[in-house]
Amino acid sequence: MNDAAVMAGSREIIVDEVFPHTLDVIWKTLTTPATMGRWIKMAPTGFEPKVGARFTYQTTPAGEWNGVIQCQVLEVIPNERLVYAWKGGHEGNVGYGSRLDTVVTFTLAAVENGTRLRLVHSGFMLPRNETAFKGMSEGWKGVIQRIDAVSSEQD
Amino acid sequence: MIEVPAITAVMRTLADPTRRAVFERIVGSDEITVVELTRGSGVTQGAISQHLKSLKLAGLVAERPQGRKVYYRAEPEGLAPLVDWMDHYALFWRDRFANLRTLLREIDP
Secondary structure (H helix, E strand, C coil), X not given: CEEEEXXXXXXXXXXXXXXXXXXXXXXXXXXXXXXXXHHHCCCCECCCCCCCCEEXXXXXXXXXXCCEEEEEEEEEECCCEEEEEEEECXXXXXXXXXXXXXXXXXXXXXXXXXXXXXXXXXXXXXXXXXXXXXXXXXXXXXXXXXXHHHHXXXX | CCCHHHHHHHHXXXXXXXXXXXXXXXXXXXXXCHHHHHCCCCCCXXXXXHHHHHHXXXXXXXXXXXXXXXXXXXXXXXXXXXXXXXXXXXXXXXXXXXXXXXXXXXXCC
């Protein structure tokens, strides 16, 4: 299940899936730097599952932004909830690489056949983080939306 | 750095309807082979291979050889020049959840 919810001035991404593993296994995978790097595909530098801990991810730079995502742990409830700030970008960019001040929340819940993991990535501000498509044809937006729709159907 | 040439390369690559259809099928699968992509596509395996080559060059697709087969998967980051943060992360997290599922299967069979 994937949704993009619309709130006043800000939007969020939600991915919500059930995994056939225990809470404990999922929690360790989400909070151990070595395994985080293996599924997020960016190794966190300085991560600790402690409120206040600051860490970074290195991703693709854009314009004047060096591609460093600055994170800070905001909430830790073992086997239940992990929340961290996810900031990056630069004022000089539009679309990818623009200023980004968001929060990532993982919520875990035991269900009959495993664990339900819900990710909410919130705080995408409009129009600041809005489309980089300005000046491009509507056709291209359609391509991305179709790709998005096709991949949603598989979930 | 995101520059105009990267955007042009991605746009040019996806401008071809057949190639775009191939890419969308890859996006819609976890991993897929040339044979599976050819099936029902209405074009030859050679043509599909050419499209895969272009998609790879544009950074939209990655390959993983295993034995005599090659598995293709989408690289959502390849679309970065075309999308905003929100689109970027919508694809990013969906892709990462798939990675997480695979990783969990490995460490907790």
